[in-house]
Amino acid sequence: xxxxxxxxxxxxxxxxxxxxxxxxxxxxxxxxxxxxxxxxxxxxxxxxxxxxxxxxxxxxxxxxxxxxxxxxxxxx
Numbered sequence: 001x002x003x004x005x006x007x008x009x010x011x012x013x014x015x016x017x018x019x020x021x022x023x024x025x026x027x028x029x030x031x032x033x034x035x036x037x038x039x040x041x042x043x044x045x046x047x048x049x050x051x052x053x054x055x056x057x058x059x060x061x062x063x064x065x066x067x068x069x070x071x072x073x074x075x076x
Contacts, residue, residue, distance in 0.1 A: 016044060
């Protein structure tokens with residue numbers, strides 16, 4: 001189990017998926033499951049913070065540039 005934070009959001013999501021897979025494995029011990037659960041909870045909190053930051057950034061850009069217009073063939 002790595003204690004480093006993933007460098008990208010994609011790497012973070014991959015690490016969460018790996019932890020979930022290990023948590024679902026019936027051969028994972030209770031002790032290891034508890035460690036994985038704690039680590040996964042921290043990773044999920046980090047992912048939520050990153051998503052909130054990205055959403056805020058997107059909203060800031062959208063507020064400066066105005067609402068997006070639908071492209072050709074897209075509905076409003």
